[in-house]
Amino acid sequence: MPVHVLHANELKEKYVLTRNLPTIWCAGCGIGTVLGAAVRAIDGLGLDKKDVVFTIGIGCSGYSSRYVNFDAAHTTHGRALTTATGLKLANPKLTVITLTGDGDCVGIGGNHFIHAARRNIDVTAILFNNSIYGMTGGQYSPATPTGALSTTSPYGMVEGTIDPCELARAAGATYIARSTTYHVQLLRQLIAKAITHKGFSLVEAIAQCPNQFGRLNKIGAAPEMMRQYKREAVRVDSLDAEVPPGKIKIGELYKADRPEYTKMYAKVREEAKRRAAARGQ
Amino acid sequence: MTKVLMQGNEAIAEGAIRAGVRFFAGYPITPATEIAERMASRLPEVDGTFIQMEDEIASVTTCVGASLAGVKAMTASSGPGISLKQENIGMAAMHECPLVVVDVMRVGPATGMATLPAQQDIQQARWGSHGDRGVIALCPSSVAECYDLTIKAVNLSEKYRLPVMLLTDAEVGHMREAIAIPERVEVVERRRPDVPPGDPSFQPYAAKPDGVPPMADFGAGYLWHAEASTHNVRSDLASTDHKSADFLHRRLIDKVEKHVREMTFYSTRRLDDAEVAVVSYGVSARGSAGAVELARAQGLKAGLLNLNTIWPFPAHLIEDLAGRVRAILVAELNAGQLVREVRLAANGRVPVHHVGRFDGLILTPTEVLARLREVL
Numbered sequence: 252m253p254v255h256v257l258h259a260n261e262l263k264e265k266y267v268l269t270r271n272l273p274t275i276w277c278a279g280c281g282i283g284t285v286l287g288a289a290v291r292a293i294d295g296l297g298l299d300k301k302d303v304v305f306t307i308g309i310g311c312s313g314y315s316s317r318y319v320n321f322d323a324a325h326t327t328h329g330r331a332l333t334t335a336t337g338l339k340l341a342n343p344k345l346t347v348i349t350l351t352g353d354g355d356c357v358g359i360g361g362n363h364f365i366h367a368a369r370r371n372i373d374v375t376a377i378l379f380n381n382s383i384y385g386m387t388g389g390q391y392s393p394a395t396p397t398g399a400l401s402t403t404s405p406y407g408m409v410e411g412t413i414d415p416c417e418l419a420r421a422a423g424a425t426y427i428a429r430s431t432t433y434h435v436q437l438l439r440q441l442i443a444k445a446i447t448h449k450g451f452s453l454v455e456a457i458a459q460c461p462n463q464f465g466r467l468n469k470i471g472a473a474p475e476m477m478r479q480y481k482r483e484a485v486r487v488d489s490l491d492a493e494v495p496p497g498k499i500k501i502g503e504l505y506k507a508d509r510p511e512y513t514k515m516y517a518k519v520r521e522e523a524k525r526r527a528a529a530r531g532q
Numbered sequence: 533m534t535k536v537l538m539q540g541n542e543a544i545a546e547g548a549i550r551a552g553v554r555f556f557a558g559y560p561i562t563p564a565t566e567i568a569e570r571m572a573s574r575l576p577e578v579d580g581t582f583i584q585m586e587d588e589i590a591s592v593t594t595c596v597g598a599s600l601a602g603v604k605a606m607t608a609s610s611g612p613g614i615s616l617k618q619e620n621i622g623m624a625a626m627h628e629c630p631l632v633v634v635d636v637m638r639v640g641p642a643t644g645m646a647t648l649p650a651q652q653d654i655q656q657a658r659w660g661s662h663g664d665r666g667v668i669a670l671c672p673s674s675v676a677e678c679y680d681l682t683i684k685a686v687n688l689s690e691k692y693r694l695p696v697m698l699l700t701d702a703e704v705g706h707m708r709e710a711i712a713i714p715e716r717v718e719v720v721e722r723r724r725p726d727v728p729p730g731d732p733s734f735q736p737y738a739a740k741p742d743g744v745p746p747m748a749d750f751g752a753g754y755l756w757h758a759e760a761s762t763h764n765v766r767s768d769l770a771s772t773d774h775k776s777a778d779f780l781h782r783r784l785i786d787k788v789e790k791h792v793r794e795m796t797f798y799s800t801r802r803l804d805d806a807e808v809a810v811v812s813y814g815v816s817a818r819g820s821a822g823a824v825e826l827a828r829a830q831g832l833k834a835g836l837l838n839l840n841t842i843w844p845f846p847a848h849l850i851e852d853l854a855g856r857v858r859a860i861l862v863a864e865l866n867a868g869q870l871v872r873e874v875r876l877a878a879n880g881r882v883p884v885h886h887v888g889r890f891d892g893l894i895l896t897p898t899e900v901l902a903r904l905r906e907v908l
Contacts, residue, residue: 271768301729301753306597317757317769322750324600324758327623330593333585337597338750340581341555345601345751366586516581523576
């Protein structure tokens with residue numbers, strides 16, 4: 252799709268709450284890159300700022316909307332998606348975007364993630380997956396690769412690892428995409444598509460946490476982590492594509508056509524009113 | 533004025549709709565489920581939204597989202613579900629997000645006795661979520677009061693921008709009484725900003741003299757942040773800004789405590805010349821009313837103070853009573869929860885006794901009278 256790209260300074264002027272800068276994120280953190288891609292996607296779609304609302308939870312991801320000038324709800328850990336659900340149901344005209352992390356989304360908020368996908372409510376979840384709880388100092392998350400080191404898995408993590416995209420498909424999401432902070436143009440395009448998709452959409456953004464995950468696992472600093480994404484990512488555009496072990500599938504991984512929740516509920520209202528009228532109310 | 537036979541839980545749903553509630557998110561739980569069931573059939577008729585969420589936490593946070601978008605919202609549960617909701621009732625308080633949370637109390641702790649009444653969430657309603665904040669909780673003792681106090685709860689939540697609890701119990705929630713539906717009721721709308729969107733003077737958490745900031749709907753163009761962390765008037769983080777922290781935390785308490793008289797609802801029975809007062813609320817006030825009549829028939833000058841407002845605790849009513857009666861008996865279905873507040877307010881001026889049970893049965897008039905005789 253055609254994308255009108257503003258110069259960084261124009262973008263900053265239009266969207267960034269400069270009074271809240273500098274950000275809390277560590278040098279080299281990938282979250283800002285993902286937030287930047289989201290803001291550029293919104294700008295490229297020509298959406299009015301007042302029609303876009305963000306919800307965030309807790310963790311490093313839970314700081315993201317504090318730096319941008321939109322209506323935004325900073326909620327408790329894991330509850331960004333349910334707050335988003337309420338916003339969308341109460342005002343279906345809003346473009347509702349949840350910015351969430353791996354711990355927030357598939358850890359403490361995992362139940363809500365499953366059910367938002369099952370309902371196919373028109374909310375876009377942008378999942379910053381840095382494979383770790385960064386804000387609290389580097390504990391393992393449900394998305395930490397088995398065997399990886401963290402402050403709570405000093406001998407290597409021995410649990411299984413959640414693939415948020417597979418989980419989203421199983422639960423009923425109708426748009427699923429993945430990119431990385433290295434593939435930032437693709438990331439922006441996928442976020443734009445997810446926003447325009449009518450139904451529950453997930454964009455998983457693989458984002459580096461050099462200070463915790465990178466350091467503990469001796470991968471190196473941010474540039475080295477992004478080089479790893481460049482090496483490991485394979486543009487497949489299908490969740491079912493076969494890739495060699497250790498490779499990351501990126502692109503538009505899954506799309507389905509299923510009725511969106513607020514549209515279905517509008518029909519419930521029509522039926523309820525028809526029956527009430529028939530009762531003579 | 534029409535008279536209809538209605539269940540307490542149904543009256544809560546109907547009262548909420550009358551007060552303008554157009555959003556309900558809930559999760560099935562005994563003995564509160566009828567509220568959700570009524571909302572599921574009624575809200576879509578009036579262009580509202582009902583959604584059954586995946587759990588109690590989702591129910592309350594989805595209501596927060598709806599309220600931020602400008603729609604009056606309500607959720608309902610019982611003790612176990614309220615325990616789960618508590619963190620996010622605190623979030624709504626910090627967001628200053630209007631919301632009504634109904635607690636149809638049942639016997640606890642844990643799963644307790646799911647179908648039977650108790651009044652064991654009185655202190656949970658006050659202190660159940662972490663941190664200090666002002667709390668409003670109303671308590672009906674009849675089906676008519678379920679209707680009326682739900683409207684008042686919605687109004688107070690909108691006026692003061694906070695989650696308001698309606699504390700009822702399995703007995704009142706499930707009883708059926710004929711109630712008169714009033715032709716006119718007062719309905720309060722939240723105060724919206726008095727400056728247009730984009731006005732540089734707009735500060736989302738700058739309060740008016742009553743301690744309450746005007747609230748903009750998400751999507752209206754004010755571009756503000758509902759902030760769960762401690763924040764300044766602009767909603768920016770006050771992580772180490774102790775002055776803003778003190779200002780905000782005190783305001784969350786003061787906006788309630790400074791308006792306690794306006795929030796105090798109660799009724800009395802034969803209290804004017806009473807020598808002994810029964811202080812009660814909810815289903816226990818019904819048995820207590822019977823006890824007062826039995827006592828009077830036996831020549832004992834007893835009276836009843838039935839509190840519809842539990843929080844903020846109307847200490848002024850007890851202070852007044854303490855100077856007029858020889859003894860106070862607090863009747864409630866727990867091991868002694870509201871009696872603590874009554875004792876604090878009485879401040880030793882009059883003996884304060886307690887009668888309670890928490891075995892799933894309600895207090896009968898003879899039981900309350902026996903205790904009254906015992907303490908005099």
